[in-house]
Amino acid sequence: MTCYESRITNPKSIMLTQKNANANSHPMKIKSADLYDQAFTPRQIPHTQHPQVAVVGRSNVGKSSLLAKMMRRKKLVKTSSTPGKTRALFYYLVNESILLVDLPGYGFSRAPKQVSSRWRALVEAYLDGDSGPDLVLQLIDIRHPPTGDDIAVNRLLSDRSIQTLIVATKADKISRSARSRSLDVIARELATSPSAIVPFSAKDSSFDPKELWDNIISILT
Numbered sequence: 058m059t060c061y062e063s064r065i066t067n068p069k070s071i072m073l074t075q076k077n078a079n080a081n082s083h084p085m086k087i088k089s090a091d092l093y094d095q096a097f098t099p100r101q102i103p104h105t106q107h108p109q110v111a112v113v114g115r116s117n118v119g120k121s122s123l124l125a126k127m128m129r130r131k132k133l134v135k136t137s138s139t140p141g142k143t144r145a146l147f148y149y150l151v152n153e154s155i156l157l158v159d160l161p162g163y164g165f166s167r168a169p170k171q172v173s174s175r176w177r178a179l180v181e182a183y184l185d186g187d188s189g190p191d192l193v194l195q196l197i198d199i200r201h202p203p204t205g206d207d208i209a210v211n212r213l214l215s216d217r218s219i220q221t222l223i224v225a226t227k228a229d230k231i232s233r234s235a236r237s238r239s240l241d242v243i244a245r246e247l248a249t250s251p252s253a254i255v256p257f258s259a260k261d262s263s264f265d266p267k268e269l270w271d272n273i274i275s276i277l278t
């Protein structure tokens with residue numbers, strides 16, 4: 058199927074392109090962003106027709122900071138000073154067309170080292186439900202090789218054939234040369250190519266969230 062055919066036959070894509078089409082501005086110029094829903098248990102997961110982009114990663118990796126940048130809404134995104142305390146899915150509706158979903162962080166408890174069963178139950182219910190994500194951004198701290206949890210979660214996604222974009226966060230924390238070495242390591246561990254990984258920083262404005270949006274839109278449409 059060509060891109061054009063997939064664009065006209067995928068109703069979610071039509072929603073995206075129609076709502077955001079404007080020749081004079083970026084397709085994801087943020088006009089509105091609001092908390093749409095939240096789910097603390099599998100039963101609370103909302104059913105929706107909106108395209109969904111979920112953000113997953115270890116606690117403290119920078120999920121909420123990335124979402125705040127993408128939506129240009131610093132105060133909207135739920136953050137907590139205690140890593141791993143928030144065990145819910147937060148849904149944000151952007152431009153009345155696309156949902157960004159902040160998934161709970163994993164890997165916060167010291168023992169056992171594996172993804173906790175409660176986290177797994179909630180996230181698997183989301184991934185396997187009839188209103189799961191169209192794309193998952195898996196965030197990896199650029200300073201460290203992927204952990205066992207990161208690799209397990211990557212497998213959880215690939216086992217389900219869920220489209221995944223790896224984003225390497227906190228790129229401001231290391232030098233350019235260290236960045237490219239890190240991308241090589243992350244790519245090798247997650248069986249992808251370094252060029253498929255998007256480096257990002259929520260603190261350095263040379264990392265423009267528009268580029269992330271461009272990546273997302275091109276995957277979804």
Ligand SMILES: Nc1nc2c(ncn2[C@@H]2O[C@H](COP(=O)(O)OP(=O)(O)OP(=O)(O)O)[C@@H](O)[C@H]2O)c(=O)[nH]1
Nearest residue numbers: 116117118119120121122140141162227258259260
């Ligand atoms: N230097 C730097 N710090 C960052 C960046 N992104 C996030 N941080 C910091 O890292 C800490 C955690 O960021 P959050 O966005 O709350 O991380 P999270 O993944 O949402 O964490 P949980 O909600 O606990 O799972 C905060 O102190 C942020 O300011 C970044 O790109 N660069």
Ligand SMILES: [Mg+2]
Nearest residue numbers: 120121135136
């Ligand atoms: Mg968070």
